[in-house]
Amino acid sequence: MLKIHYSLDQKPADSIRDLEPPKVLNISVRNLVLKTRKGAVLAKGDQVAEHPSPGGGACHAAQGGKVKAVNYHSLTVQCTGGEETVAPVDVASMGKGSELLRALQELGVDVAPLTGSAEVLVVNGLNPEPGVSVAQQLLRDGGEELRAGLEMARKLLSPSRAILAVSKGEDVSIPGAETVGIRAKYPYSLDALVVRTVTGKEFPEHTRVINVMDLFDLGKVTLTGLPVTETFMTIDGHNYRVPVGTPVRHILEVLDLKAAPGDTIVLGGPFRGESIYSLDQGVKKEDYGMFITSSDAIPEVQDAACMNCGECVLHCPARVLPHLISRYAEYERFEEAERYGLNSCFECGLCAFNCFARRPLLQYIRFAKAQIRAKGQGTQS
Amino acid sequence: MNPPILKAMSDISLRLTVSPPPHWRSGRTIQGMMRAHLLALAPAAVMAVVMYGVRAFAVMGMAGTAAVLTEVICLLLQKRDVDIDNYSALYAGVLFAFLLPATAPWWLAVIGGALTIALGRTVFGGFGCNPVCAPLVAWAVCRFSWPGAMDIDLNLAAYMANSPVDQLMHFGVSSLGQFDYMDLFMGRGLGGLGSSQVVALAAGGLFLLAAGWIRLFIPVGFLVGVAGTAAIYWAIDPTAYADPMFHMVAGSTIFGAFFLAPDTASSPVGKIPQTMFGLIAGAMVVIIRVYGVYPDGVPFAIMVANLLSPLLERLRPKYFGVR
Numbered sequence: 001m002l003k004i005h006y007s008l009d010q011k012p013a014d015s016i017r018d019l020e021p022p023k024v025l026n027i028s029v030r031n032l033v034l035k036t037r038k039g040a041v042l043a044k045g046d047q048v049a050e051h052p053s054p055g056g057g058a059c060h061a062a063q064g065g066k067v068k069a070v071n072y073h074s075l076t077v078q079c080t081g082g083e084e085t086v087a088p089v090d091v092a093s094m095g096k097g098s099e100l101l102r103a104l105q106e107l108g109v110d111v112a113p114l115t116g117s118a119e120v121l122v123v124n125g126l127n128p129e130p131g132v133s134v135a136q137q138l139l140r141d142g143g144e145e146l147r148a149g150l151e152m153a154r155k156l157l158s159p160s161r162a163i164l165a166v167s168k169g170e171d172v173s174i175p176g177a178e179t180v181g182i183r184a185k186y187p188y189s190l191d192a193l194v195v196r197t198v199t200g201k202e203f204p205e206h207t208r209v210i211n212v213m214d215l216f217d218l219g220k221v222t223l224t225g226l227p228v229t230e231t232f233m234t235i236d237g238h239n240y241r242v243p244v245g246t247p248v249r250h251i252l253e254v255l256d257l258k259a260a261p262g263d264t265i266v267l268g269g270p271f272r273g274e275s276i277y278s279l280d281q282g283v284k285k286e287d288y289g290m291f292i293t294s295s296d297a298i299p300e301v302q303d304a305a306c307m308n309c310g311e312c313v314l315h316c317p318a319r320v321l322p323h324l325i326s327r328y329a330e331y332e333r334f335e336e337a338e339r340y341g342l343n344s345c346f347e348c349g350l351c352a353f354n355c356f357a358r359r360p361l362l363q364y365i366r367f368a369k370a371q372i373r374a375k376g377q378g379t380q381s
Numbered sequence: 382m383n384p385p386i387l388k389a390m391s392d393i394s395l396r397l398t399v400s401p402p403p404h405w406r407s408g409r410t411i412q413g414m415m416r417a418h419l420l421a422l423a424p425a426a427v428m429a430v431v432m433y434g435v436r437a438f439a440v441m442g443m444a445g446t447a448a449v450l451t452e453v454i455c456l457l458l459q460k461r462d463v464d465i466d467n468y469s470a471l472y473a474g475v476l477f478a479f480l481l482p483a484t485a486p487w488w489l490a491v492i493g494g495a496l497t498i499a500l501g502r503t504v505f506g507g508f509g510c511n512p513v514c515a516p517l518v519a520w521a522v523c524r525f526s527w528p529g530a531m532d533i534d535l536n537l538a539a540y541m542a543n544s545p546v547d548q549l550m551h552f553g554v555s556s557l558g559q560f561d562y563m564d565l566f567m568g569r570g571l572g573g574l575g576s577s578q579v580v581a582l583a584a585g586g587l588f589l590l591a592a593g594w595i596r597l598f599i600p601v602g603f604l605v606g607v608a609g610t611a612a613i614y615w616a617i618d619p620t621a622y623a624d625p626m627f628h629m630v631a632g633s634t635i636f637g638a639f640f641l642a643p644d645t646a647s648s649p650v651g652k653i654p655q656t657m658f659g660l661i662a663g664a665m666v667v668i669i670r671v672y673g674v675y676p677d678g679v680p681f682a683i684m685v686a687n688l689l690s691p692l693l694e695r696l697r698p699k700y701f702g703v704r
Contacts, residue, residue: 354409
């Protein structure tokens with residue numbers, strides 16, 4: 001039976017577990033620039049794709065092997081179990097500047113939030129969504145990497161203040177950052193709300209947020225000089241170290257989990273995650289959990305008309321009008337959608353969660369944002 | 382037919398459901414909401430049958446059936462999915478019946494039920510799109526078209542009790558001594574078939590509030606608006622105006638507060654707009670009862686407030702991060 005709750009405070013029971021390595025990796029390369037081809041032999045840590053955006057991190061092979069297939073969507077690597085790895089890059093001793101940013105980006109770190117300078121750096125240490133305990137686990141067990149990550153972030157941004165936001169009552173700290181407790185209830189873990197709690201301002205300027213998972217990756221890259229090739233995921237109540245590209249089928253087999261036809265399997269969290277369509281899909285770098293929801297647990301989404309009950313407006317932490325935004329997005333009138341607060345939305349999903357008519361409100365909001373972004377790119381080029 | 386979409390790695394041995402986030406939802410549906418609303422009306426319906434006999438049940442049944450059948454026809458004409466299983470048409474029809482005198486002729490109940498759907502909802506786009514509470518549209522049309530058949534005092538003259546709001550309008554405050562407020566609260570006063578069953582409606586309304594199907598803002602605003610406005614008049618001259626307690630238990634005040642005013646489509650959204658909406662509708666009830674030519678001000682008060690909804694919705698906080 002599915003138990004729905006908003007609590008973010010779930011203390012991890014044990015330490016991070018390792019997952020048995022998969023025989024095949026399906027690395028998602030959708031919208032990435034491929035740097036390898038079919039038949040290529042990869043060592044562990046070889047770059048397979050670059051991110052097209054200015055700061056986006058590159059993508060690497062989590063294990064050595066041969067590229068068996070490539071399509072627009074994913075790259076399949078048949079693992080050979082080879083031990084050879086790429087040579088580490090000594091980023092720790094590099095001086096501040098674009099060269100260091102470039103090196104980090106090549107190693108798979110998203111450097112967009114680390115570029116430029118900031119007055120306040122907020123480390124979001126709350127579990128991102130209910131049911132996910134990765135952030136608390138890393139805060140407890142990843143002290144060395146987090147310290148190195150924070151040092152690197154401070155070096156890049158040179159903020160005057162660094163603040164670590166954790167669940168209220170949690171006794172953790174990272175050297176160099178003051179600790180602030182936040183009520184551990186969804187949606188207070190979202191970056192925009194964490195920043196408001198610690199700074200008292202909404203969308204303040206000169207403030208950067210980085211979550212604990214990304215800070216851990218940054219720290220690990222700094223310490224080892226090796227690329228980011230694994231992610232930490234909460235699966236069935238435990239936290240696992242999962243190589244990027246591990247097919248979901250492999251996770252289910254190894255952990256003896258069952259999925260029936262019609263079920264929904266979500267990568268990420270239950271409020272904001274992405275549901276997969278095939279068990280062969282691989283885990284991505286930013287996934288922090290995997291959930292299986294049985295088909296009869298929740299009434300399905302409907303293409304229904306809004307009946308104006310106002311539940312979405314009453315629940316919205318961003319005080320926008322999702323019922324109007326979704327109606328405009330439905331009819332592709334995105335400029336009007338912006339007038340009703342589209343740009344203030346930080347996509348918590350509580351509107352669709354509470355919708356009596358079961359409208360896919362968050363989907364409409366993301367659709368409108370993506371269309372406006374695409375239109376902006378179209379007129380620029 | 383759409384061309385099949387070929388997805389990389391798609392797998393036919395285990396078809397997963399792909400749905401947009403959030404993947405957890407509250408599990409609340411329109412069907413559940415309307416079922417709860419019908420359940421909340423049930424005590425008042427039972428009390429109406431006890432008070433007026435099986436005729437009351439027949440009126441509710443005819444209005445509800447006419448509403449559902451009209452909804453089917455309208456949806457078929459619009460080539461839309463027939464979703465009467467969400468009970469919204471039945472609920473609207475029963476709401477209309479609650480405003481009728483219990484002796485209403487069959488044709489009035491049927492025409493009213495049909496108008497509730499056709500004129501109240503479908504012409505504006507169907508369920509959820511009506512700018513004015515749908516049963517009240519039908520009530521107003523019937524009230525103007527067949528005033529004799531809709532007049533509660535006239536049709537229920539055979540009963541011993543009197544209709545409190547009609548007594549107030551025709552004979553003034555001095556005639557109100559005949560009413561014991563406890564009797565009115567227990568539903569022992571003439572009025573609309575179900576809309577005068579005060580205690581049963583209050584119980585149903587509290588159930589809806591406790592179950593979270595309606596929010597506090599509109600009912601509380603409405604009751605405060607009625608009591609506050611009545612108190613102002615009463616303070617000016619207690620011999621010319623009825624006291625606030627009378628306005629709370631007489632006519633269909635409680636029915637309006639918990640069932641007509643919080644109608645989802647015609648009420649505004651947001652805390653401040655909803656509270657303001659309730660206050661305005663409540664104040665209008667007393668103003669119409671004091672100055673108007675209609676004894677029970679509730680239906681017209683709510684219709685007037687419905688028309689203000691778009692304006693009231695402008696009273697909202699700034700969006701997150703907007704300065």
